Amino acid sequence: MLAPLIWREFKIHSSKALALNHLLGPTSYLVFLGLSISFNFGTVPYQGMAVSYLHFIIPGLIAIQTYQLFATTFSLTRLDISTKMITLIMTSTSFVNYMVAKIAFGMLVSLATSAYLLGLGWVIAGPTEVTPAGLLTMVAGIALGDLLFFSLGLLMGLRIRREDVRDAIFALAGTPALFSSTAFYPMDRVPAPLRLVARLNPISHIADIVRAGYLNASPDPLTCLLLAAYVAAAVGVTYRAVRRFVVR
């Protein structure tokens, strides 16, 4: 019974507003932020190499767009609850199917947006050679990021009813999560007081894994472990919340 749920996700996401959101966000970051900062940074050191800032920031932007799944899942879950769609779905199929359809479509959108970012980056900054192993590493990083932020978005969507609280969470979590990460600059350029936050920030881990794949380097095992632990914890907590929500 997944097909109608995936079809519905397609219908929702093919709205002009969401499609534009998926394309314009990464484009703006790459064109306005990436290009302007690259004039000041030129190159950044990465695992003994000097990498152009534009190539450095592309994996960071891919990591950031996985974070978008948090906001999208949060809002759409809340909408499904407030419009009682969730009741309709739960009296027709299982909640697991609902989640699988959402995460599957979310990952599809995420991978498509990542491919778009890579294409746009190569047009602006010139192509780089990504090995199959590197591509696999990138996809793994993106998938883990999607899973993490989908779980958190679903958890918040189930738990938080008030829109002002949701807005406060976006405002309080969003900016620190994005700017105290290694999405935009390497760890040694993160201001010292923020370095601990950056080291614990999952966006840093996603950016580091995707970057390693993109620049044909090996991802740090500790980074991979930490991200996997975050994903496991988020999925576990969300699963419990879902069970409580379903069996009332």
Next chain:
Amino acid sequence: MASGVARDAVIAENLVKYYGDFKALDGVSLRVERGEVVALLGPNGAGKTTTIGILCGLMSADAGRAFVLGVPSTDKDGVSRLISYAPQETALDYLMSVEDNLKFIGWLRGLRGGRLRERIEWALREFGLLEKRRIPVIALSGGLMRRVQLAGALMLEREVLVLDEPTLGLDPMGKMTVWQMVRERARRGAAVLVATNDMHEAEVLADRIAFLNRGRIVAFDTADRLKALSGSSYLRLRLEPGWEDLVSAPRGARVLGDGWIEVEYREPGEVAEIVASLSGARILDMRLRGPTLDDVFRKLATESETVPEGDGAGVRVVAEVGPPAGG
């Protein structure tokens, strides 16, 4: 009825449900037979939606059990394949069009290909939605949203139909259309459970009415037999203005306005006594009426609130409920 086929499609046995310390259901038992419409009638907060939620597998009971066509309601997936359910609130995807919503509901609940297209066209036509098919649901009025929701529930031809306040917000013509469709579905063998607090809807639509108050079914019978339970009739009198200065109102009289009062009586001989007690005033008009469901509803609500905890004396006629046949 074919032999071997259980007559009761929906069975609830002594359902108990707590929300924190609040006892929302206090031993609810009922049965809905195939080809029958049962109205679950009760005031707001009586436990109607909770009862339906348990039957549809949306929530668990703290005690008791329920079955739909022999499948326990705890088997949510099993029950979801048997019931066509329209919740009290509008359950539609606001971002999709009317037609896409119907397609989604039908597809999700097992319709495919040509049959799905056929049922969508039927639903759009029967519910007057043909011209609105491409409009996003968010742009519709509340009444039209309700129509789309009911269209989605009735386009499925399931053996059990559960409708929670189905005609809330519909215009009179819309209500009649829905009632006709529901009756037709029951005539073709479906078991229908309708939660409502609209007496008229319950009386027009249902074969039997389960009156739910404060989490208990205090009466369960046909509308006529429930009205007979009342044992009372009513005398309405219109008196000349200023009558209050001339005579005392009869005991238990209700003032209805515009000079009308209403007095409940049990024996025909009481009418003459009531009229005689008002001989000092001028009677302009006089009418008799039998009990309505409103009267029964009011009386049962009052009585059930005075029944002590655990005392079953407030229950008038409750279906005998045993284990599900064939379940």
